[in-house]
Amino acid sequence: MTVYVDADACPVKQIIADIAQTHAVHLVFLCDTSHMLSPSYGDVRVIGEGPDAVDLALINLCQAGDVVVSQDYGVAALALGKRCFCIHQSGRWYTNENIDTLLMERHLAKKARRSSRHHLKGPSKRTEEDDIRFAESFERMLLAALSASAS
DSSP states (O other): OEEEEEOTTOTTHHHHHHHHHHTTOEEEEEEETTOOOOOSSSEEEEEOOSTTHHHHHHHHHOOTTOEEEOSOHHHHHHHHHTTOEEEOTTSOEEOTTTHHHHHHHHHHHHHHHHHOSSOOOOOOOOOHHHHHHHHHHHHHHHHHHHHHHHO
16 A cells, blocks of 8 residues: 655645554655655655646556545545545545545635635634644554555
């Protein structure tokens, strides 16, 4: 089992590295050429530039039972289709039960942005509580994935 991280603009890389190292799980960060990573644990794969290059590489690498960390709902949907465990940087688990709703919300938000002259507010500033929530959720997912792979 491997943890794959869509590392471009991922604010929880160190949390992921710490938890993966604690559980001795193989960890791979994927980023494009405009990002330089030097994590304390795990491997880094630098993917060529392009709007979806990292996303496509991640989907090509992951396999059933792997854990995928991404804020991209499309990546999550594809990873779920490959029977991976998927989590957002907020700690929210992507599941077969919620992914269709999330994709529809993303579509509607994109439509609203295109039709509006006003800018919609972006996400709130990340807090320590957000990091704690992610760490707890990620560790639960990692343990579930390890348990599933042992079966």
